Amino acid sequence: MGKYSELLYDDIGTSYERKNKYLLELARLQKRLTQNDSQAAELIKKHKSNKKVHPYNVALKAFKKEEANFLKTLNAKKKVYSNEIKSKNDRKSLQMKVQLFDANEKIKFYEAYTNLSYEAKLAYEASKIISNQLPEIIETYEVNRNRLAEVNEQLKNVSGDAESKANASYNEYKSQQNANLKEQKIALKEKRRSRLISEKALKNGIVALKRTRKDELGQKKFESISYSLKEEKANLKFVLSKGIKRERNVLKSNISDLRRKTPIEIERTSPFVSKLTAVLPGLGQFLNKQYLKAILFTLATLFIYVIAIPYALGFGNYQGQGIAGLISLAEGGPKVAKSLIFMIEGIVAILLLVFAVSLFLLSYFDVRKVEKDLIKGTRQRNWFETITKIKQDGFPYLVSLPALMVIIFIVIVPIMTTILLSFTGMDPKHQSKFTWVGIDNYKLIATGTGLAGSVFWSILGWTLIWTLTATTLAILVGFLLAIIANNDRIKGKTFFRVVYLLPWAVPAFITIMFFSIMFSADGSITQLIEKIFRVHLEVKNDPFLARVTLILLQTWLGSSYVFLLSTGVLQAIPGDLYEAAQIDGATEWQKLKRITLPIVLFQTAPLLVGQYTFNFNNFSIIYLFNSGGPFNPSKYGNLAGTTDLLISYIYKLTMENQYQSIGAAITIVISAGLMIFAFIGFKNSKAFKEERL
Amino acid sequence: MVKTKRKEKLYLSDKQPLSFMGVIMLILSYIVLGLWALAIILPLIDMIVSAFNGRQQQYIMLNSNFEFSLRHFDYLFNETLYFSWVKNTIFIALTTAVLTLIIVSFTGFAYSRYRFKGRKPSLMAIMLIQTIPAFAGITAYYTMHSVISSIAPFFSRQMMLILIYAGGGIASNTFILKGYIDSISTELDDAARMDGCSSMQVYRLIIMPIARPMLAIIALWSFIGPFMDYLLPRVLLTSPESYTLAAGLFTLINDFRTLNQPAFAAGGLLTAVPIVALFIVLQKQLVSGLSQGSVKG
Numbered sequence: 006m007g008k009y010s011e012l013l014y015d016d017i018g019t020s021y022e023r024k025n026k027y028l029l030e031l032a033r034l035q036k037r038l039t040q041n042d043s044q045a046a047e048l049i050k051k052h053k054s055n056k057k058v059h060p061y062n063v064a065l066k067a068f069k070k071e072e073a074n075f076l077k078t079l080n081a082k083k084k085v086y087s088n089e090i091k092s093k094n095d096r097k098s099l100q101m102k103v104q105l106f107d108a109n110e111k112i113k114f115y116e117a118y119t120n121l122s123y124e125a126k127l128a129y130e131a132s133k134i135i136s137n138q139l140p141e142i143i144e145t146y147e148v149n150r151n152r153l154a155e156v157n158e159q160l161k162n163v164s165g166d167a168e169s170k171a172n173a174s175y176n177e178y179k180s181q182q183n184a185n186l187k188e189q190k191i192a193l194k195e196k197r198r199s200r201l202i203s204e205k206a207l208k209n210g211i212v213a214l215k216r217t218r219k220d221e222l223g224q225k226k227f228e229s230i231s232y233s234l235k236e237e238k239a240n241l242k243f244v245l246s247k248g249i250k251r252e253r254n255v256l257k258s259n260i261s262d263l264r265r266k267t268p269i270e271i272e273r274t275s276p277f278v279s280k281l282t283a284v285l286p287g288l289g290q291f292l293n294k295q296y297l298k299a300i301l302f303t304l305a306t307l308f309i310y311v312i313a314i315p316y317a318l319g320f321g322n323y324q325g326q327g328i329a330g331l332i333s334l335a336e337g338g339p340k341v342a343k344s345l346i347f348m349i350e351g352i353v354a355i356l357l358l359v360f361a362v363s364l365f366l367l368s369y370f371d372v373r374k375v376e377k378d379l380i381k382g383t384r385q386r387n388w389f390e391t392i393t394k395i396k397q398d399g400f401p402y403l404v405s406l407p408a409l410m411v412i413i414f415i416v417i418v419p420i421m422t423t424i425l426l427s428f429t430g431m432d433p434k435h436q437s438k439f440t441w442v443g444i445d446n447y448k449l450i451a452t453g454t455g456l457a458g459s460v461f462w463s464i465l466g467w468t469l470i471w472t473l474t475a476t477t478l479a480i481l482v483g484f485l486l487a488i489i490a491n492n493d494r495i496k497g498k499t500f501f502r503v504v505y506l507l508p509w510a511v512p513a514f515i516t517i518m519f520f521s522i523m524f525s526a527d528g529s530i531t532q533l534i535e536k537i538f539r540v541h542l543e544v545k546n547d548p549f550l551a552r553v554t555l556i557l558l559q560t561w562l563g564s565s566y567v568f569l570l571s572t573g574v575l576q577a578i579p580g581d582l583y584e585a586a587q588i589d590g591a592t593e594w595q596k597l598k599r600i601t602l603p604i605v606l607f608q609t610a611p612l613l614v615g616q617y618t619f620n621f622n623n624f625s626i627i628y629l630f631n632s633g634g635p636f637n638p639s640k641y642g643n644l645a646g647t648t649d650l651l652i653s654y655i656y657k658l659t660m661e662n663q664y665q666s667i668g669a670a671i672t673i674v675i676s677a678g679l680m681i682f683a684f685i686g687f688k689n690s691k692a693f694k695e696e697r698l
Numbered sequence: 699m700v701k702t703k704r705k706e707k708l709y710l711s712d713k714q715p716l717s718f719m720g721v722i723m724l725i726l727s728y729i730v731l732g733l734w735a736l737a738i739i740l741p742l743i744d745m746i747v748s749a750f751n752g753r754q755q756q757y758i759m760l761n762s763n764f765e766f767s768l769r770h771f772d773y774l775f776n777e778t779l780y781f782s783w784v785k786n787t788i789f790i791a792l793t794t795a796v797l798t799l800i801i802v803s804f805t806g807f808a809y810s811r812y813r814f815k816g817r818k819p820s821l822m823a824i825m826l827i828q829t830i831p832a833f834a835g836i837t838a839y840y841t842m843h844s845v846i847s848s849i850a851p852f853f854s855r856q857m858m859l860i861l862i863y864a865g866g867g868i869a870s871n872t873f874i875l876k877g878y879i880d881s882i883s884t885e886l887d888d889a890a891r892m893d894g895c896s897s898m899q900v901y902r903l904i905i906m907p908i909a910r911p912m913l914a915i916i917a918l919w920s921f922i923g924p925f926m927d928y929l930l931p932r933v934l935l936t937s938p939e940s941y942t943l944a945a946g947l948f949t950l951i952n953d954f955r956t957l958n959q960p961a962f963a964a965g966g967l968l969t970a971v972p973i974v975a976l977f978i979v980l981q982k983q984l985v986s987g988l989s990q991g992s993v994k995g
Contacts, residue, residue, distance in 0.1 A: 251894070323845050345841045400897040401808035401817075408805045408868050415865030416827055418842065419835020426837060486734060489727045493713065503978055504735045507742060510977035514928045514944045515966035518951055519745050522959050527757065529744055561737065569985050622831045625928050629948065652831060660933055665837050676830040683829040 007274020008035055013382025014268070021268045021382065024122050026061035028270065068118055068125070075114050083107060097249070098150070101143050108135035127267045127384075131260050138259070142252045146245065153241040156234050163231045171229035178225050186218050257389045264390070268382035276380065279373035286368030293375045297391045302371075305364045313361040317354040325350030328358070334429070335438055343437045344429070345422075352421045356413065427670035433663045446670035457658060457667040460645050467552070468650045472621045475559040480613055482560055483567025488601065490568075491575045502572065509565035517629040520558055521545075524630075546635045548647035555648055559626055563616060567609075574608045575601065614686055618679055627653045651675055749964040757959055770960040771968075778956070779938055780965055783946035790860055790942060791924040797864040798871060798920040799913060805868065806875030806909075807901050811887065824869040832866050836933055843934070855934050862930060863923055871916050878912040879905060915983055918976075925973060943969050 009032040012020040023029040031052055038045035056062060087103050094102060111132040118125035190211060197207045227233040282289035287303035290296075312321075319327035324346045326333065331351030335342040375385050386394060430442040449458035490501050508516065523530040524544045535541050544550045578601065586596050606613075627633055633646035633653050641647060644662055645654050651671060658668035709715055716724065748754055752767025774780045808814075809821065843858045882905065890904050906913070924931075928944040935941050938949065947969070950962040977984065 323849065343841070345837070346845060349838060349841055349845070396896060398814070401812040401814045404804035404808050404901075408801045408872070411801065411861065411865040412824065412827075412868060415861055416830075416835070419838035420827070420830060422838035423834050482734075486731065489731055492724075492727060494716075494724055495727060495731070501731055501735060502981075504738055506977060506981060507738055507974065510974040511742070511970045512926045512944070512966075512973060514926065515745075515947070515970055516741070518948065519963065519966060520741065522757075522951060522962070523741065523744065525757075565738075569981070573985050618829065624833075629928065656833070656929070656933075659837055669837065672831070672834045676834055679829045679831075680826050684826060 008032075009274065011036065013270065015265060016378065016383045017265075019266075021123075023270060024120065024126075025065075025270045027056065027059045028272070064121060068121055072114075072125075079107065079110050079114075082110065095150070098143060098146055101139060101146070105136060105139045105143065108132040108139065112136060123267055123270055127264065130263055130267070134259050134263065135256065138252075138256050142249060142256070145252070146249050149241050149244050149248075153238065153245065156238050156241065160231065160234050160238070163234070168229065168231055171232075175225055175229060179222060182218050182221060186214055189214050258393075261387070261390045261393075264384050264387065267384060269379060269384045270382065271379055273376070274380060276373050276376035279369055279376050282372060283365065283369045286364060289368065289372030290375075293372060293379070293385050295375065295385055295387075295391060297388045298371070302364075302368050305368065309361040309364060313357040317358050322350050322354075325354075327351065327354045331355075331425075334440060336440060338438075340437075344439045345426075345431070345437075348425055348429075349418065349422055352418055352425070356418070423669045423672055426666055427673050429666045431664075431666040431669075436663060439666070442666075446667050447674075449667065450670055450674065455667075456642065457644065457664055457671075460641050460654075461671065463641070464645060464649055464651055464654050467648070468621065471552075471556065471650060472617055475556045475623075476563065476613075476617045476620045478556060478560045479563030480567050480616065483564035484571050484605070486564065487568050487571035487575055488597070491572065502569075505565055505568045507565070508562050509569065513562055514625055514629055516562065517558070517626050521630045524554060545631050548635055548637060551631055551635060551648050555626060555630060558630065559620065559623070562626070563620070567613070567616070570609050570612060571605050574605045578604055611686065618682065621650075621675075621679070622652045623650065624652045624656060628656065633657065745963045746967060748960050749967045751960065754960040770958075770964040773958060774961045774964050774968075777958075778950065778961065778965075779941070779946060782939055783941050783943045786856065786940060787924055787942040787944075790856055790863070791921045793860045794863040794867075794924055795917045795921040797860065798867050799917050801864065801868055802871040802875055802916060803906060803909075803913060804901070805872045806879055807905055809872060809876045810879035811884070811900075811905075821873075825873065828866075828869040832862065833929060833933065836930075839934065854940075855936065856940060859924075859930060859934050862934075863920070863927075867920055867923070871920070875909065875912055875916060879909055882908050911983070918980070918984070922973065922976075925969065 009028050011023065011029060011032045013023060014020055023032070031049065034045050034049045034052060038049065052059075083103055083106060086106050087099060090102060091099060109132070111128055115125045115129035115132065119129050120126075193202070193207055193210045193214075196202050197204070202210070227236070278292050279289055282292065286305045286309070287299050287301075290302050291299040315321055317327045319325070319329055322330070324342055325335070326347065328351055330347035331354075333347070334344040335347045336344075338347075379385060427446055428441055428443060429439050430445070431439040449455040450461050451458075453459055453462050486505065489495070490498060490505075495501075520530075522528050525531065526543060526545070531542055531544065542550060544554050582600050583596055586600060591599070627648055627650050631646070631648060633649035635648075636643075636646045641649075644657055644664075649657070652675075655668045655671050658664040658671070747764065749770055750766055750768070752765040752769050753763050754770070809817065839858060839862065843853070843855060846858075847853045847855075886904050886908075887900050890900050895903065924942060926944070927942075928948065931942040931945040932948070935945060938946065941949075943965070947962055947965045949956050950958050950965065
């Protein structure tokens with residue numbers, strides 16, 4: 006059996022007396038029961054059996070009956086009243102007047118019952134607020150509307166004669182002002198020429214002059230009757246729409262304040278409605294009398310029962326069978342059925358279900374919260390309050406929704422597909438239909454066996470060497486150049502900076518492809534080397550040379566970026582640091598080691614780390630330079646070349662040779678590695694730690 | 699007479715006079731800088747020269763003589779689909795930039811100004827997801843596109859590409875913009891709210907105008923991205939008519955049927971010039987935008 010408390014509480018914890026005498030007595034008896042009063046149990050039983058004849062309940066019942074009667078007659082009265090004044094008012098003022106009428110009637114009726122129940126009190130006081138504030142709004146509205154009608158009338162009667170006169174006088178005034186402006190400008194420039202004022206003062210002076218001219222012309226314009234009438238019309242229209250709306254919102258928020266301060270009394274003591282309506286979001290909100298929320302959650306219900314669940318069960322799928330398709334993977338299906346489509350649709354089905362479950366939970370906890378508040382005595386939010394709340398708290402969710410959709414579609418679904426794919430046997434022989442194979446693919450990679458797995462470790466080795474050397478070299482060169490170029494005595498810094506910017510600015514694919522041309526068997530660089538050193542270098546056919554060339558090429562490309570970054574940081578180092586060091590007798594080398602290096606490294610570290618991850622996944626340079634070649638089938642098999650990185654190897658596996666599943670497994674392995682790498686870096690980064698919360 | 703001679707010899711610089719070693723070091727510095735500048739410029743000059751050299755045949759050679767001609771540009775414009783590649787690239791780049799701006803300006807604002815449930819975990823999650831290389835999901839993109847386009851035929855492969863570019867940039871750009879908006883005083887918001895602005899109005903009238911420099915950088919980066927990328931267009935776009943510049947120009951040096959290296963040089967030159975100009979003009983802003991996003995890692 007539920008327990009009642011003697012007091013009611015609103016959402017900031019203020020306590021209120023109960024008005025419901027029956028519940029109040031019950032609460033008191035229950036309190037005695039907890040104090041081990043032997044009679045209490047008996048009394049409670051008696052009290053409950055007398056529920057219907059309890060004086061308060063009788064009074065309340067009578068009140069409800071009368072209220073129903075009153076509301077019925079009020080409706081009729083309102084109709085009569087609105088018909089009476091219909092002819093003289095437009096829709097808005099009619100609506101407001103009827104509202105005022107309604108409020109006045111309600112004041113009369115509810116006044117007698119304010120001590121009986123909080124409902125009556127709320128109705129009474131809300132009506133009072135309306136009858137206090139609404140007349141003023143109606144008046145503002147009518148005054149403005151009448152004035153608008155007048156203005157419209159006047160606008161029709163503006164004589165063309167006066168108009169042209171005003172126009173002429175305006176034009177005259179304008180040319181006069183323009184001449185004035187010119188004169189004053191010349192005077193200012195004269196002052197500048199004789200060095201009385203600075204360049205900036207001249208500029209500001211001219212701006213100020215122009216502004217004055219504009220203001221004066223603007224004032225003069227109002228002498229034209231039609232112009233000033235039009236302006237007034239625009240103003241009036243604004244007041245009539247936006248102004249009135251704001252006033253009415255103030256009224257509504259006053260009523261909301263009142264609702265926050267007026268508690269509610271209900272007989273329920275446990276939040277069972279939320280449990281009963283959990284399967285049907287929207288219904289609970291409806292029973293809580295929160296109609297806006299009810300509409301929104303009904304849409305959620307529709308989504309769940311019409312889209313999410315049927316889709317997960319396999320209805321409305323493009324080809325798959327919902328979640329079941331994830332298990333079967335189109336096995337035994339018709340020839341056109343593709344396992345991959347079944348898999349993706351299964352993933353979509355899972356995501357939809359996750360979404361549906363979160364909607365269920367959201368709705369359940371929402372109804373429960375409101376219900377618990379009601380039991381405590383806090384009134385539920387009405388339509389206006391809900392809108393305000395959604396606008397305030399819901400804003401970040403609403404505006405992030407497009408981002409979420411795109412991320413789910415572009416990132417989550419494909420990545421989940423890749424993860425699942427790595428557990429299947431999708432290869433050239435099993436393109437449209439494949440089955441689950443467990444962790445076989447990972448086993449192949451770990452033990453270095455099989456067609457694709459055997460070269461994994463050697464490729465990983467080269468990838469790591471490549472990442473470390475190419476990035477480090479680029480950083481060293483870029484940094485060194487930055488320090489040299491930052492020397493005060495070097496002339497032509499701008500030239501060097503522009504030149505050093507080029508490798509970064511020219512799209513990398515163009516330079517890589519062009520270098521690829523120049524390094525080919527009879528390309529320019531090969532021929533140049535042949536001329537000078539008398540050796541014919543087949544860079545693209547020699548694994549070692551190809552690797553060295555690639556590292557040098559990446560140094561060429563990557564140093565530019567490091568150069569720009571470090572130059573920016575170097576320029577920002579305050580000069581006094583060096584002066585102080587100089588006074589203390591530091592050598593150039595010490596200055597570099599103790600001042601320059603720490604500052605530059607500290608500021609660019611995250612970006613430099615980013616360079617390492619970038620090079621780890623630097624597909625374009627490998628693929629565009631020599632397509633991963635030269636090939637060495639005895640050591641690297643037929644798929645990979647000697648300069649292939651993991652990323653280009655994955656590309657060849659999945660895109661060129663259709664070993665999708667093992668490609669997916671390698672992708673997952675390196676992604677996990679990179680993610681751990683990034684996680685550590687990110688967690689320790691200043692930006693994340695200093696995040697204000 | 700003697701006096702003036704002395705004056706000429708007066709050392710006026712506020713730097714210390716150079717020692718002998720100093721002079722050598724300075725000369726060395728110039729040599730290093732000059733050599734590196736040459737290493738950068740020479741290949742690029744070779745590209746420019748080849749593009750204009752009428753003597754170059756299908757393959758670019760070193761020893762052929764120079765004769766100025768626009769033959770290769772002519773070939774590029776008339777024999778290849780260069781213009782449709784340019785058109786495709788600009789379309790993709792523009793749409794990507796606009797889409798990224800719309801999405802990111804909202805999320806950056808929300809993450810900077812609101813303390814909502816799940817804020818920090820979601821921030822962390824998108825930062826981690828970000829590290830997964832874009833083509834991890836490429837097998838799925840392929841199939842997803844075929845499914846969607848069979849239901850909605852207007853959904854072209856280029857649109858898929860745009861979505862991938864925009865989606866891939868959401869996380870890092872949100873983070874960059876959030877950092878920038880964090881630096882805008884919240885007192886401005888409070889003042890605006892006191893004057894009756896709604897959240898949307900604060901976003902539109904207060905935050906967006908102030909954050910415009912960073913928005914411009916984000917737009918620029920998202921615009922340049924499709925010009926630089928080769929992998930995704932190559933995989934997703936199947937017909938030469940729908941290629942972007944990177945994928946299209948590669949056919950000029952990779953495919954034996956269409957091989958023409960000088961024409962590639964010409965096309966590369968035409969593509970590079972506007973981008974390089976943009977980079978040189980906006981050098982400072984681009985670099986500062988980079989370091990602002992340094993947390994990206």
